[in-house]
Amino acid sequence: xxxxxxxxxxxxxxxxxxxxxxxxxxxxxxxxxxxxxxxxxxxxxxxxxxxxxxxxxxxxxxxxxxxxxxxxxxxxxxxx
Amino acid sequence: xxxxxxxxxxxxxxxxxxxxxxxxxxxxxxxxxxxxxxxxxxxxxxxxxxxxxxxxxxxxxxxxxxxxxxxxxxxxxxxxxxxxxxxxxxxxxxxxxxxxxxxxxxxxxxxxxxxxxxxxxxxxxxxxxxxxxxxxxxxxxxxxxxxxxxxxxxxxxxxxxxxxxxxxxxxxxxxxxxxxxxxxxxxxxxxxxxxxxxxxxxxxxxxx
Numbered sequence: 001x002x003x004x005x006x007x008x009x010x011x012x013x014x015x016x017x018x019x020x021x022x023x024x025x026x027x028x029x030x031x032x033x034x035x036x037x038x039x040x041x042x043x044x045x046x047x048x049x050x051x052x053x054x055x056x057x058x059x060x061x062x063x064x065x066x067x068x069x070x071x072x073x074x075x076x077x078x079x080x
Numbered sequence: 081x082x083x084x085x086x087x088x089x090x091x092x093x094x095x096x097x098x099x100x101x102x103x104x105x106x107x108x109x110x111x112x113x114x115x116x117x118x119x120x121x122x123x124x125x126x127x128x129x130x131x132x133x134x135x136x137x138x139x140x141x142x143x144x145x146x147x148x149x150x151x152x153x154x155x156x157x158x159x160x161x162x163x164x165x166x167x168x169x170x171x172x173x174x175x176x177x178x179x180x181x182x183x184x185x186x187x188x189x190x191x192x193x194x195x196x197x198x199x200x201x202x203x204x205x206x207x208x209x210x211x212x213x214x215x216x217x218x219x220x221x222x223x224x225x226x227x228x229x230x231x232x233x234x235x236x237x238x239x240x241x242x243x244x245x246x247x248x249x250x251x252x253x254x255x256x257x258x259x260x261x262x263x264x265x266x267x268x269x270x271x272x273x274x275x276x277x278x279x280x281x282x283x284x285x286x287x288x
Contacts, residue, residue, distance in 0.1 A: 007104035010116060014101020017124045021094035024131045028087050031138050032147045033205050039135050047124050050097075054120040 009057035013050045020046030086130045093123040139198075145182040148208055153216040153275040154182075161284040164271045166264070172284055175233075185229055217276035227259045 003011075024043035027035040096119040106112035138144055146155040158171040158181060167185070170176045176184040187193050200222065207213060234240040235257070245268065246253045255261040263269050274281075 003104075007107065010104045010107055010120065011101045013120055014097045014104075017120060018094050018098040018101065021090050021097065021124065021127060024127070025087060025090045025094065028083055028090070028131065028134065031141060031143050033139075033144065033201060033208075036135050036139055036144075037202070037205060039131060044128055044132070047128050051121055051124055054116070 006057050009053055013054035013057065016046050016050030016053060018050075020044070020048075020050060083134055086127075086134045089130060090127045093119075093127040096123060136194075139201075140180045140183040140187075142179055142181045142183075148204070150208070150213050150216060150219070153278055154219075154273050156278055156283070157273040157275055159283045159286075160274075160278070161282040162271075165274065166269050166272050168284070172286075188226070188229070219275075224262065225264045227256060227261075227263050230263050231257065 020043045023046065024039055027039040027043065029035075100106065100116050100119040107116045142155070145151055157165065158168055160168040163169045167181075170185070171178060171181050187197055240246065241253070246256065252261065256263060264272060
């Protein structure tokens with residue numbers, strides 16, 4: 001079964017956010033300028049990208065016919 | 081302790097975000113959509129904010145500043161057993177908070193002081209890892225030390241305003257306050273870190 005585009009974006013968003021947060025978590029174990037830079041330069045952009053990707057997934061997209069019928073069978077379409 | 085709370089919060093947020101990602105089909109239901117919004121937007125932004133303020137607070141700590149090897153001598157200079165060393169006298173007598181001693185005297189108390197300091201910090205990191213590290217005694221301030229940083233605490237204090245040394249000549253105090261005469265380089269309080277002469281110095285053994 002093909003994964004709907006929205007779910008695919010959510011997966012990628014969660015992956016980016018998860019990695020970003022784990023990096024941020026790692027930087028909190030050391031008091032060092034490199035930890036600060038890692039937090040700001042690597043962790044924050046990853047989380048920011050993930051959040052933006054998630055928000056983008058909320059924007060209505062034109063569905064493929066097969067995807068639309070699949071979702072309508074499930075009784076809950078993604079597209080408003 | 082705030083660090084522990086922030087760490088746990090970030091860990092929970094990461095777990096929730098990854099869980100929603102691996103179970104993306106949950107988001108087909110209304111409750112799932114709400115969960116996704118919380119897990120992928122609200123909690124990550126809150127975590128980022130919490131982590132950022134924690135990092136900013138850490139960046140003010142003496143431990144943070146002294147974590148680069150080249151700063152070790154400057155840290156040692158805070159423990160010189162000689163009150164004429166201005167940083168040592170401030171550190172040992174708690175005139176500055178010991179846990180943020182460097183930051184207290186070396187931040188610019190101006191609108192973009194913290195931001196400028198962070199940009200300079202990036203440059204220092206670049207030199208530390210990719211450049212030629214100067215000897216401690218070769219490290220100089222970017223700009224002459226501004227009296228403003230001293231006056232931030234001392235202005236209005238009786239010990240400062242009424243000190244006999246500050247009234248040696250008419251108008252001396254006023255010229256110090258206006259920044260015309262430097263506190264450090266005017267021959268009055270000119271012994272600062274002096275890292276070049278630390279090998280001959282005696283150090284204070286703090287009794288715990």
